[in-house]
Amino acid sequence: MTSPSAADPPRTPFSTWSGFAAMCLGMFMAILDIQVVATSLPNIQSALLIAPDRMSWIQTAYLIAEVIAIPLTGWLTRVLGMRGLFVIAVSVFTVASIGCATSGDFAVLVAWRTVQGFAGGTLIPAVFAAVFLLFPARGQALATTVAGVIAVLAPTLGPIVGGWITETYSWHWLFLINVVPGLIAALLGAGMLPAERIDIDHVRTLDGPSLLMMALALAALEIALKEAPSRGWTSPWVLGLLLLCAATGVSFVRRTVRRQRPVVDLRALADRDFAIGCWLSFVLGMGLYGSVYLMPVFLGFVRNHGPLAIGEIMLVTGVMQLLTAPLAVALERRVDARWLTAAGFVLFGLGLGLSAFQTWESDFDDMFWPQVIRGGAIMFCLLPPTRLALGHLPPARVPDASGLFNLMRNLGGAIGLALIDTAIYGRAAGHAQHLLSRLSAGDVGAASFIGVPAEALAGRAPGPIDAASEALLRPLIERAGFVAAVNDAWAMLAIITAAGLLVLPFAKRRPPGT
Template sequence: MAGSAGNTAGTATGSIPAAPPKAEEHMPVGRLIAFFAMVLGMFMSILDIQIVSASLSEIQAGLSAGSDEIGWVQTSYLIAEVIMIPLSGTLARIVSTRYLFAFSAAGFTAASALAATASNIDQMIVYRAIQGFIGGGMIPSVFAAAFTIFPPSKRSIVSPIIGLIATLAPTIGPTVGGYLSNAFSWHWLFLVNIIPGIIVSIVTWNFIDFDKPEWGLIKKFDWWGLASMAVFLGALEYVLEEGNTNDWFNDNFIVAGAIASAVGAVIFFYRAFTIEFPVVDLTAFANRNFAFGSVFSFAMGIGLYGLTYLYPVYLSEIRGYDSLMIGETMFVSGLAMFFTAPIAGRLSTLMDLRLMMIIGFVSFASGTYIMTGITDDWDFYELFLPQVLRGFGMMLCMVPINNIALGTMPPARMRGASGLFNLTRNLGGAVGLAIISTLLSNRQDVHYERMREHLDWGNSTAVDQLSSMASNLEAHGLEGTTGAIKQMVNMVTQQAVVMSFSDVFLLLTILFGCLVFGVAMIEKPSPQVTGRSGGGGGH
């Protein structure tokens, strides 16, 4: 019926609307070329968040870095990127999408080349921060372009494309990184960006014509707002990334980071609501669907980055997989997303978007529920169905969330809104990873203590198992009882780790189960035409 939420693209379910004028449906070839070049740039930027995750040990060895330093190869990128993402909307308005994207692509490419030449960990951290900050400018621009330069009738095509890239890139990051570092060397994690980066820079410079710069806004730019936002988001990202490793508020740096983030937040929000031209336009949250869409995006960030972290940790610590084997196993989710994208695009024109979201959340929750039964011998085949359900559910959620959040935003607010929308996904990932890593550690301790209480000399089963293990060791000329006790401790520790994974998967199941009921808070989008071609891209 008319007004279906599935009709964000402007097609009412069960009826055929009047065809819009041909001039509005026609897309110049140059704009199509520019858009797909932008999509490639966004893919590179998001991919580089996770491309190093499976190869940190190789980078650590190559740079002679300490175990407490190597994590900053990823953390520095994330901190810098999370600052640029919300800022990009304002920058695009001042300098235009053409200047922002072309220079971001060129800068990202140059920073990638520098990272490949790093000779010590300090250089690598600096180059990765530059790479993340500049690359962050490319991500929201693609979302804004998709919802401003394309007519709504094409949204069923472009929305799955950007949804696929936003979810597929971090998912296959460990796969790509594992293959490159195994087949070549860790340097190729960054060198692989150079040729595509040059192409993207040239194409976007020559073909982007979506909007014009507003140079006069430089005089109104809120530098204090930028500084406070950088402190607020940068310190928050640091606390979330490093908190569990540094025992949270028992560490002075974490305490200082939390205080700095709180102070920065107060100053930032004060200026955002009182300055004539704030560094980030928060009025987009007055749109109810955008606000709830951002909440769902935050939750999807938890699921997306949380599982991209959980699976490799399990496969590495419990199954003993190397980076290439982890990548090959994780690739299942990527394939599921790839094949689901066109289905999701088609369904978005045929059914209520809220129903699509419910199906997606149920699919995702089903995959994590299956994982609550995980044991230490689960392998590729046991992980296959949960990963398929995860990939299918992710795409079936992301397409309607994108459409609901951004599909009804006026073009004038689109660039700022797309930055905020992408920020919520990244912050969701950061919060999710912090909670997951803390839960894994705490629940492991709880399960270990519970099992240890039952492993005493009064437990005949435990004593028989210990005696059997000691006899086996002695038969091989090894120390019996002492060695058997060490083996028993290792077995208990491993089981505690696996049980902690089960707890986290249960928590994710509950989260996505609750999101099903949250869909009721979304207003049914009306089949209005928004973000039409020729809208100025944000004027």
């Protein structure tokens, strides 16, 4: 029997994969939690007697805390170590989930959601940092794919899980489902992840003013993006929040780049490939979170499907992600990351664009192939850019860089959702009026898009529709205007995704699999 060659790469121990699996489980819970809660906000509102205009804060509190925690992951990793940070974060997330489930009023629920969001926010970048800290180069492609599949599968499964819980149990179980997986993840992570020295002395390096400025900038941006579609982008409240974000953000950057030990190391952005990877992550966030948002909006408001039926339709995307993941791993080891990224974004943009031609009758069959294309492309939009951004950095810089990289995806998603809501609720009325004008002119195509039989126009002379007929047609016209606005949002996401390709020629060529 021959002995292994010294040149053979070391095998990754089973304990490392087990610890990494625990981290992925924690990340899955954190991402899934956002989606399952979103499906049951009306149930929570009625149970706790929450005013309708305050209901969205159940989600907003989580998201604000999450975007503040993500860039802090690097600093927390230096203080607690990777194992310490993960075990503490997943334990706090689990306790906060119990707190949410036992909340008796709105204020208590929002407080626990804030704690839950902060803990969950550290879990996502910690996983992607672990890929490059725990595994040798040969195993990083598989680890990145596992993390990527879980990161994008959670939003896809969210509607069906939330819908099933809502229809089968009470809203409390939206949070209680985190308890057992949380305990398993904490115990497995504590036992399997490599031990590291906790550097409490590093706490003294925390720059309090920088932390405050970063938190204010991100919170102001998140609230502004939430309020802009309803209040208007030029409303005093939104403009004030955006000015606060800009002022505190600029101050944070100026202070951070001058410090030897900053809260968030922004110097990684000086690396060209890392900056390109962050832009790709930002663009992917817009398309990924946007598509996961648009499908339930259309299926719920236009097709009148319930949460469970919506989740079943959206499973197509998740299945395709799982089927193409092995192909993405194999190709990533053999093909230039730039070409894989280009192929992924082209296909993802195509899948988004194909959804821009929906009618009020569109359902599973019409959404099948766009979902297949998008689901098959997602891993090629995630795996190569992640390696492009993080794979060449020294280990000491990976935690901070992973935080920035994942923050860009979340910010892309937040901005994308704000633009989508602006497009839908800002253009739906205009589309409805335009369709009414076309219908008055006897346009058969407009009649079909609205849902009016072409025979109804037969023999009718072009001219204004009488008030009684318009009142009968108004619900159909408004529905068609809403569909047209949703199609505009799909087209917008497709164009933005295509814009992601513009930076690829500037990325450095690196041998595949390195």
